[in-house]
Amino acid sequence: MHSILRMSTVKKILIADDEPDILEIIQYNLQAEGFEVITAKNGNEAIEKAKRSLPDLIILDIMMPGKTGMEVCNLLRQQPAFKNTLIIFLTALSDEGTEVKGLESGADDYLTKPISPKVLVSKVNALFRRFSNDGPKVLKVGDLEIDREKYMINFKGNDIVLARKEFELLALLAGKPGKVFLRNEILNTIWGTEVIVGDRTIDVHIRKIRQKLDLDCISTVKGVGYKFEI
Amino acid sequence: MHSILRMSTVKKILIADDEPDILEIIQYNLQAEGFEVITAKNGNEAIEKAKRSLPDLIILDIMMPGKTGMEVCNLLRQQPAFKNTLIIFLTALSDEGTEVKGLESGADDYLTKPISPKVLVSKVNALFRRFSNDGPKVLKVGDLEIDREKYMINFKGNDIVLARKEFELLALLAGKPGKVFLRNEILNTIWGTEVIVGDRTIDVHIRKIRQKLDLDCISTVKGVGYKFEI
């Protein structure tokens, strides 16, 4: 039942905790709800698996060997890919201070141990209901359709395949047609503040988009940046 | 909470301090207020990241290895891009002299260590309330429309393309119709204090604007400067 109804949008959840029992309890309950679950036993593993699987939600234990949940959270939030990922902290301390700190460090909610499966499941569902942009993530501008979910472009009925960076760049520009995006703005949004790439990288991606779309929709504003317009 | 706050324009704040603890404290408190925070561990990093991310506010520790906060401030202020960026100094010395020097060197406010998170947050909010120039980026004067975001000029329905300097110059003059801008004023605003250009450079740009607009909207005040009026 679930499986069919949710086919299109099965949410991926990553859980990180060093206690195997807790990991199992959470995993069992979330899988029973129809979520796809990925687990990690420590902070570093969490980061790796998060990067690999790009989950919709990450549940992080605060106390973990290696990297704490908060450290993981901060590190992930610095990357563009995780700017909008939901993050929940898990803490044994019902300590007020920790709770506040957790939210400060960029988490969307927190859970205290011992965990009640009902509370867990309802919080998770509530978060998805509240924040998941399940709406049609299709952006239409003229004859161009940009499907952020499927990572696909359709122009006049023809599907066009763009690589990830190309897609993100086009989606960014087309998100505000007419607005000139400064090169720095583009770098910050797509590459983040930590990564540094060469001067010509943006140009090359722009070139590929122009080429694949075979449509003069991105114009250069010399000395300023690029803008999308039909 | 993230996701929702991000909806509108989230203010970007860059913090530069060589003490990791202070950096962290400030970061936590500002993130809790919903600001986007970028950090730097020294003066040079601060300059790099400032250029890259163009923050709305920069918080600079005075005492830093490499470049001091004041040096960073002075360097940034010389550039047109940072003429209107808010800058706050952070100092351990509640020394009067330093404070005054700080404000002289172009900072908008200062904070003394040890830092009270409440004071910090309220100062930051106060500054944004007072100076936030989030106004609409379209300037309309008569039949002329200047769209700073789209980098476009529209006159009586016709789009006009100006080069960057021309655009900036027109935008500056049209920003206060009737006001006479001294040549020095123009040089400082558009070229910055570090760049030195010849006497005739402004004239040539003015000429190009007049030509492209085909409209007698910039008048010369001999011996003084230029003004925009319809």
Add this chain to the structure above:
DNA sequence: TTTTTGCCTTAACAATTTGATAATATAACA
């Protein structure tokens, strides 16, 4: 595992635009 594929970045060079200057002309003003 090994191989293959394709993405991302970079380097190198070409093409283009911009912006500054010099030289000269014109206008404003004493």
Add this chain to the structure above:
DNA sequence: TGTTATATTATCAAATTGTTAAGGCAAAAA
């Protein structure tokens, strides 16, 4: 009229972007 400040124009260097090809690397396939 002579002096000063601005207008105009053409020119050239510098800054910026366009283009192509090649290599590193990681994911996917064999």
